[in-house]
Structures are given as structure tokens and as C-alpha cells.
Amino acid sequence: MHKINSILFIIFIGLSSVLYSCKDDPTPDPTDDLKITGVSIPSSIDIVANGTITLTGKGFALNDQIHLTSVSDPSKVYVSNVSSVTDQTATFSLPDGVSSGAYKITVTRGDESLALGSLTINIIVGTAIPDVAGMTIKGIVYCDGKGISGVVVSDGYEVTTTNSNGIYYLASQKKSGYVFISVPGNYEVTTSNNIPQFFKRLTGGNTVEQKDFSLTSADNSNHVVLAMADWHLANRNDDLSQFTSNVLPDVNSTINTYLSGGKKVYVLTLGDMTWDAYWYENSYGLSEYLTQLNKINCPVFNLMGNHDNDPYSAGDWLAETKFKNTIGPSYYSFNLGNIHYVVLDDIEYINTGGAQGVIGSRNYNDIIVSDQLEWLKKDLATITDKNTPVVVAMHIQLYRNPTLDTGGSQTSSISLNNGTQLISALQDFKNVHLLSGHTHINYTVEASGSLVEHNTAAVCATWWWTGKNGYAGNHICTDGSPGGYGVWEMSGTDARWYYKSVGYAKNYQFRSYDLNKVQITAAKYAPNSTDAALANAVGAYANANNNNEVLINVWGYDPKWKVEVEEAGKALTVNRISTMDPLHIISYNAKRINAGVKAEDLTFPTGNTAHMFKATASNSTSTLNIKVTDRFGNVYTETMTRPKDFTWSMK
Structure with a gap:
């Protein structure tokens, strides 16, 4: 990779963030005492550390100050003086300490200043990497212009790590069509379509390809x-x-x-x-x-x-x-x-x-x-x-x-x-x-x-x-x-x-059923069908249950969780069981059967699950206190007032 010593780009002043309107006439806005015109800013640039940047625009003066203010941390402001000017350009050096990221650019002269817009700066490494016999992919992994050692690089078959200078080599057959890094902890890569770009596509063949990766520091511990x-x-x-x-x-x-x-x-x-x-x-x-x-x-x-x-x-x-x-x-x-x-x-x-x-x-x-x-x-x-x-x-x-x-x-x-x-x-x-x-x-x-x-x-x-x-x-x-x-x-x-x-607070971790109220019939849940057609899709829920039983579905359950039920201050016996969830039965099975699908032809029928728990109350109207404790000690509760209705919208 050749060393980049300077970058020439045109800076365009946008509509709402600056003092100019968008028009062909270069006459400055009356409020612009600096008389700087004809300027535009690209979305991003690649540049080596301390590289020079030449702005295209009229009205810049020698020793104008260019201020780069970090968008992510406005307390970080970097200043560089314009070192040379022509009637169409101004040149300055990237100040020490500037890292990759987005910056707001302002020019000042004495007491006057003008916001020019925003620019994303990507600090790259201008290092030429020599070929090595047998190696078909090479490159450097870097952050803010410095190579990062120990980064894992792979083509999906071969795996290597970067050396002390951040350089890697791979003897790749290029079968996968790409090379990727295992992004190290406390770093990030840019995204495209919201997808982290930890990979580079290859052209293939025996030609040596150089694929470099730029990282950004990010504390994600x-x-x-x-x-x-x-x-x-x-x-x-x-x-x-x-x-x-x-x-x-x-x-x-x-x-x-x-x-x-x-x-x-x-x-x-x-x-x-x-x-x-x-x-x-x-x-x-x-x-x-x-x-x-x-x-x-x-x-x-x-x-x-x-x-x-x-x-x-x-x-x-x-x-x-x-x-x-x-x-x-x-x-x-x-x-x-x-x-x-x-x-x-x-x-x-x-x-x-x-x-x-x-x-x-x-x-x-x-x-x-x-x-x-x-x-x-x-x-x-x-x-x-x-x-x-x-x-x-x-x-x-x-x-x-x-x-x-x-x-x-x-x-x-x-x-x-x-x-x-x-x-x-x-x-x-x-x-x-x-x-x-x-x-x-x-x-x-x-x-x-x-x-x-x-x-x-x-x-x-x-x-x-x-x-x-x-x-x-x-x-x-x-x-x-x-x-x-x-x-x-x-x-x-x-x-x-x-x-x-989805649609609930994070502490919604279980649903309780008053089984006295759970009887799934065609008349109520599939009026276009019959109880006989529904039978194989509802199981025991086809029958009335007057045993004062309560069913609790705890979807995040693992054996380090605890499920407790109290009635009038007395702990009830809670048994873990494997059974079907009745709400899913009426929400899918019954609805599809009502639309003419046979029970045996249901594509996604209710299945048995082992994160179910059952307790038996003393009567049909007592209030129960349900307490579920997860493995981290978080407690989820419900004061279950009975009878509790069985509906499609129940919680």
C-alpha cells in the first residue's frame, strides 16, 4: 500500500449547519465576516496520522485556525493552523492526537469563526507490506494509524494472527471468497447496512491481495x-x-x-x-x-x-x-x-x-x-x-x-x-x-x-x-x-x-392459568368446526376441570429457578410437569381448525413443554400468590385473583 502524504478534497457547506445558502453566486452571506466561499465537505476521508489536508475554497488566509471537534466527545478539540493558501485552496496538517471518528470543522480568524460542517476521519496506515512466498493474502490490522498485534485473521480455513506491527499473511486458496478478522475485544469495525464489516471480499486467483482492516477503540467490556x-x-x-x-x-x-x-x-x-x-x-x-x-x-x-x-x-x-x-x-x-x-x-x-x-x-x-x-x-x-x-x-x-x-x-x-x-x-x-x-x-x-x-x-x-x-x-x-x-x-x-x-416489560416471565376456567370447545373457540374435529388438537383441555388446579408457564425456567405458590399464607405443593400450553391451543390450533384445516394437518401445532408447573388450591375462589425466582435472585410475582378468565389477550 502506498503512503498517503496528502489528500485533496472539496468541502461543501450544507444548508442548515452553516452560514451560506445553496446558490451559484459565490458572494458571501452578509453575516460572514471571513468572506470564505465555495466550500464543500465529503462524508469521510482516509488519511495517515499527521497527513496534510487541502481544502478547496475561496477566502482562506494564512494562519487561519482549523478546529476539529469530536462529535462523540465535544470536550476534545484539535487545532491546526492553515500553513499555505492559494486563491482556491487552504492546506493544514492533521493535529497530533486525532483519532478515527466524526468531527465538526470550524475555521476561526481572530474573533470570527465559521462552521464548515462535519467530516468522518479514518486514520490509516501508510505501510507497504512486502510479499512473502506462498502467501496469497496479506494486510495490516490497525487503529488510529497503529498496527494491532495478536488479531486473529482467517479465510474460513486457515487461521493466523497479526504480528507485533499488526501485519498478517495467509496461504489461502481463497475458496470462501473473503478474509475476515475476529474483531478483538474493546474494538469495533465500521458497519454497512448495519452489518459489522469484519470481512473483505477477495477477487480470487493466484495474485497476492492486500486486505487491511481498520479498528476503532470502543470499551465494550x-x-x-x-x-x-x-x-x-x-x-x-x-x-x-x-x-x-x-x-x-x-x-x-x-x-x-x-x-x-x-x-x-x-x-x-x-x-x-x-x-x-x-x-x-x-x-x-x-x-x-x-x-x-x-x-x-x-x-x-x-x-x-x-x-x-x-x-x-x-x-x-x-x-x-x-x-x-x-x-x-x-x-x-x-x-x-x-x-x-x-x-x-x-x-x-x-x-x-x-x-x-x-x-x-x-x-x-x-x-x-x-x-x-x-x-x-x-x-x-x-x-x-x-x-x-x-x-x-x-x-x-x-x-x-x-x-x-x-x-x-x-x-x-x-x-x-x-x-x-x-x-x-x-x-x-x-x-x-x-x-x-x-x-x-x-x-x-x-x-x-x-x-x-x-x-x-x-x-x-x-x-x-x-x-x-x-x-x-x-x-x-x-x-x-x-x-x-x-x-x-x-x-x-x-x-x-x-x-x-415483545410488548411486555422485562419482568414478565410467566403466565398463570386457572384451569377451572380452561375448557376448549368448538362452540367457543372454533365455531365453524366441531368438538370431534378439535379433539386431537386440544387434548385434556377438551374436558371441564373443576379440580381447583393452577397451571404456570415459566418460559425462562432452568433447574436453578424456583416456583412457589401460597394460598392464605400457606405454601402449596408445586409440581413440574410437561404439557401443552392452552393459550397457544386457542390462538393457533383452534383458529386454524376453524379455518378448515384438519388437526392432523396443522403445520405448527402446540407441543409439550417441560417449563410448566401445577399447584392445587383448596377452593375455586381463593387468591394465590405466585413467586418465581430466577437463578440470579430476581423475583417475579403475581397476585392471582380467581376465578381468572381464559382469553386470547390474557397475561
């Missing part, structure tokens, strides 16, 4: 990650209006709350942001998804799901090409503060019969393919401190939805085809959290003292059905969890998390 699974945006079921009217405001409100508290905030998707079956039929694919992505008030790290593959392409490699070209790498890692994050693609998309213009069967294997697994091992090998917290994110779950044994204890089994190999790759680390989606339900599996899987329910709930116009008017998943997302609060190496239900 205390940060928040929103884990958003299964958006399924497809321009159907009123999904776009539900997303923009309900989900997006909720997400941005959560983000803004943390931002106002001084936290760094990021979104991490967990796959299935789109729906492959409708890419072409509804003209809604990854490019359209970016429109919604851009409305989120923080950077978004993306992860692909099975439905984010191209249904016109047979075979995993071709099918994921659109994701790579539109979004970025399908697997990678990054660091936020002291936490190492790994994003995996655990889908081998087969799509039998797929061809141009023909949607295939969209079948797939849930597996981490061998090349990616080998990359994962290399990436993890760069972390020498095995006490470093690791967050692994992937779409398809490692463990199945837990069940209960005869004693009421939770049991679980591995679901991912090569899940044991993934566990083996992570076994040296003492603190691993695995985030997954795919199921549209919530559950937690603490497989060992060092690995916990958090399967996160869906942003779209039941594929946007229950909130569709004419349906239940709510937003509920197949396990009864409200549609929502996980929130991860990271402080140093400490992690705390909770599930955030």
Missing part, C-alpha cells in the same frame, strides 16, 4: 447482546406490519434503554431471518431483510439458518452463496470485551431437485461440516486462557427439547448429528454458553458444569400466525412463550440473561 432467533420475514401473514409495529419498537426500546445507560449494545441473529419457500413467490429474500435490519438501532451480527439458503440451488455450497454475497461469512468469530463469540452454520443444505426456477425439497442435514469444524478448532486454539467465556451461536439446537422422567427430573439428549464432536471441541473451556433457535420454543439444557445451551424462542412466534389479522391478536410461540428474544448482559467475564417478551 460491559455490553449487551440481543439474541434474535427465527424472524421468518416473508411478506405473508401480515409479518412486515407485525414486525415494524410491534417487534421493532420493542427491540429498539430495549436497545435505547441500555445505550442511555452507557452500555454497548449489539444484536446477534440466530438464523431464519427469511423463509426460503417465499424468496421467489413473494419476492422477499435476504436483500429485503436488510431493509428491516437497517431499522435496528445497533450493529447486527448475522447467523444463517436453514431457511436462509437459496431454494433454487441444490447442494450446500451453492445454496449459501446468496447469503455470503448479501450478508457476509456464514461462520466466523468476534470478541466483545472479555467474551469470545463464535457464529456457526450447522446446516448442510441438500435441497433435492433445486434448480434455476425450481424450488427443491429444501431438505438438509443438521451438522457442522468437517471443514468448518476444523476451522472452529483452529479458532479456539488461539484462546490460550481456557477460562475465557465462550458464546457459541448456531441455528439448529445441540440438545432436544427436554422431557421429564418419572421422578419429574429433566432429561435431554443430543439432537445435532455431530453434536459430540462439537462438545469435544469445546471441552477445554470452563464457561461455554450455546445459543440456538430453530424450534421456536424456550428451553435450557445444562449439559455439564461448563456448557449450557439456551434454545431461544422466536421473534416471529408461531410464524406470525396468531397476530395475523382476524386471528388471536396475540404473539405466542408453540410452547406458550410470547414471541421475543434473549437479552444477555455481559460485565467483564460475568454473564446474566433473561427472555424479553
